[in-house]
Amino acid sequence: MTATLAACLSGMDKEVVIIGSGLAGLTSALVLARRGLPVIVLEKSKQMGGCLQTFYRKGVKFETGMHYIGSMHEGEILYRMFDFLDIRGDVVLSRLDASACDIISILDDRYQIPNGEEEFTDAMLKLFPAEREGLKNYWAMVNEVARTSPVSVYMDKGYFPLLKEEFINQSASGFIDRNISDVRLRQILAGNAPLYAGVRDRTNLYTHAVVRALYKDNAYRIAGGSDSIALSLAKSIETCGGVIRTSAEVERINVEADRAISVSLKTGEKIHASHFISTAHPARTLEMLDTPLIRKAWRERIYNITNTVSNFTLYLKFKPDTMPYLNSNFFRFNSGEIWEMPLKCAQASFPQQWLYMHLCSAPEQAYAQGAVVISYMDYGEVEAWHGSKPSRRGDDYEEFKRKKAELLLDDLERHFPGVRNAVEDYYTSSPLTYRDYTGTERGSTYGMLHDCSMPLETAVPKRTKVRNLYLSGQSVYVHGILGVMAGGIDTAQTVVAELGRK
Numbered sequence: 001m002t003a004t005l006a007a008c009l010s011g012m013d014k015e016v017v018i019i020g021s022g023l024a025g026l027t028s029a030l031v032l033a034r035r036g037l038p039v040i041v042l043e044k045s046k047q048m049g050g051c052l053q054t055f056y057r058k059g060v061k062f063e064t065g066m067h068y069i070g071s072m073h074e075g076e077i078l079y080r081m082f083d084f085l086d087i088r089g090d091v092v093l094s095r096l097d098a099s100a101c102d103i104i105s106i107l108d109d110r111y112q113i114p115n116g117e118e119e120f121t122d123a124m125l126k127l128f129p130a131e132r133e134g135l136k137n138y139w140a141m142v143n144e145v146a147r148t149s150p151v152s153v154y155m156d157k158g159y160f161p162l163l164k165e166e167f168i169n170q171s172a173s174g175f176i177d178r179n180i181s182d183v184r185l186r187q188i189l190a191g192n193a194p195l196y197a198g199v200r201d202r203t204n205l206y207t208h209a210v211v212r213a214l215y216k217d218n219a220y221r222i223a224g225g226s227d228s229i230a231l232s233l234a235k236s237i238e239t240c241g242g243v244i245r246t247s248a249e250v251e252r253i254n255v256e257a258d259r260a261i262s263v264s265l266k267t268g269e270k271i272h273a274s275h276f277i278s279t280a281h282p283a284r285t286l287e288m289l290d291t292p293l294i295r296k297a298w299r300e301r302i303y304n305i306t307n308t309v310s311n312f313t314l315y316l317k318f319k320p321d322t323m324p325y326l327n328s329n330f331f332r333f334n335s336g337e338i339w340e341m342p343l344k345c346a347q348a349s350f351p352q353q354w355l356y357m358h359l360c361s362a363p364e365q366a367y368a369q370g371a372v373v374i375s376y377m378d379y380g381e382v383e384a385w386h387g388s389k390p391s392r393r394g395d396d397y398e399e400f401k402r403k404k405a406e407l408l409l410d411d412l413e414r415h416f417p418g419v420r421n422a423v424e425d426y427y428t429s430s431p432l433t434y435r436d437y438t439g440t441e442r443g444s445t446y447g448m449l450h451d452c453s454m455p456l457e458t459a460v461p462k463r464t465k466v467r468n469l470y471l472s473g474q475s476v477y478v479h480g481i482l483g484v485m486a487g488g489i490d491t492a493q494t495v496v497a498e499l500g501r502k
């Protein structure tokens with residue numbers, strides 16, 4: 001009997017309901033739909049994609065939460081993952097400058113970060129000749145993490161192993177400090193911290209190393225926007241018979257005995273299924289669940305996990321053909337306290353740091369149409385508008401954002417003289433924007449912080465006490481393209497295995 005027929009005979013609407021159409025939800029949906037399972041993805045927003053959403057202003061398309069990817073050369077990990085999910089052909093890439101993929105600017109100094117372990121090591125040894133041994137240890141660790149990571153093992157052997165304890169119970173900052181003596185080189189190695197909102201003594205080594213490994217040998221912008229990833233996944237899901245519904249906010253997961261039986265949408269509609277995956281932020285999922293199976297202590301543990309810091313983003317629209325395309329990412333730090341910035345950004349003068357990236361509309365473009373400048377921002381700064389809804393937050397909120405935007409532009413101008421003149425218009429987003437468009441707790445950029453000082457307490461398991469309800473997404477696995485896709489596959493395969501046992 002086919003799975004579709006089985007679902008129809010049992011009176012179910014669908015075999016699997018997936019809450020959230022971000023990268024995790026779409027990846028899980030594709031894996032399940034390919035198996036012929038009737039799957040429906042329910043998305044609260046008007047646009048699917050979660051962090052892959054894009055928006056247009058005056059003809060320029062802006063990305064909101066996926067700006068560059070790496071390991072995209074033949075045989076590399078993300079290349080293989082894209083092939084596995086059949087998206088490579090739909091995503092146009094534009095390579096960042098191999099000799100200065102990232103530029104790290106700390107106080108008065110700038111450092112070009114080239115692709116390639118050897119190239120990076122040679123460049124750093126010219127500046128820090130005594131650090132050969134430390135850099136050797138650093139790369140050995142990064143390569144070991146990459147080689148043994150669950151996603152690598154999955155792509156090679158077809159199963160997901162557990163994360164190695166030594167990578168999740170030691171901190172990224174601690175490892176770097178133990179192996180590198182020079183304070184400036186430590187800061188340079190921490191310079192990619194905004195890609196995971198790294199915090200001293202808390203962010204685990206694994207998170208740092210998977211990000212470093214992903215971009216080590218090559219890095220690419222997604223020409224035309226990151227929504228192409230979501231659109232490609234959606235096309236394949238629908239080809240396999242899966243359904244994606246937007247403007248479909250799940251309000252409740254209905255549980256009977258030890259199983260979920262249906263979800264209730266905000267509209268009042270109920271959708272039944274045999275299995276459920278929630279890729280919403282775990283705190284959001286808990287709000288949908290009212291069952292004694294979820295004990296108070298568990299609920300509190302999840303609510304108490306610190307979330308990675310949120311951000312303020314400035315979206316710049318440039319005057320046509322005025323701003324030469326910057327084919328590097330520019331990481332700026334106004335102090336050397338890189339690991340302290342996420343938790344202390346509310347107390348410090350704004351901005352403490354920012355990441356400046358030009359948007360890529362097409363490969364080899366001469367001029368940029370737009371850019372983003374992303375800076376850490378604590379949710380507390382926008383708490384006054386906690387109860388507000390998008391576009392209806394009031395003039396004082398608009399003024400708050402305008403002031404922040406001007407401060408950010410001033411600082412940008414100091415490092416890129418003339419940029420202000422090239423800006424035709426700008427737009428902004430705050431922690432409230434991320435909260436409302438992706439449902440993430442307090443607008444957190446990358447979901448929950450996997451804290452090496454309490455690895456167990458800050459881990460969110462994919463299984464719940466509701467037997468047929470699973471969790472996935474960036475808070476459950478690792479944030480970012482690779483971790484979230486791998487998590488989406490893992491969760492879907494767990495459901496497939498369960499269905500096989502029925």
Ligand SMILES: Cc1cc2nc3c(=O)[nH]c(=O)nc-3n(C[C@H](O)[C@H](O)[C@H](O)COP(=O)(O)OP(=O)(O)OC[C@H]3O[C@@H](n4cnc5c(N)ncnc54)[C@H](O)[C@@H]3O)c2cc1C
Nearest residue numbers: 020022023024044050051065067068250439473474480481
């Ligand atoms: C500013 C920023 C920049 C980033 N840059 C990069 C980058 O350059 N490279 C990279 O690899 N990663 C980057 N990331 C991280 C990456 O985008 C995320 O880790 C990943 O996309 C998260 O996917 P997800 O599916 O777990 O969550 P999300 O994308 O947040 O998806 C969750 C979805 O669930 C929906 N939802 C929530 N509640 C409900 C409900 N009740 N009913 C229905 N739907 C619901 C939400 O609307 C959302 O669409 C960035 C993230 C941010 C925020």
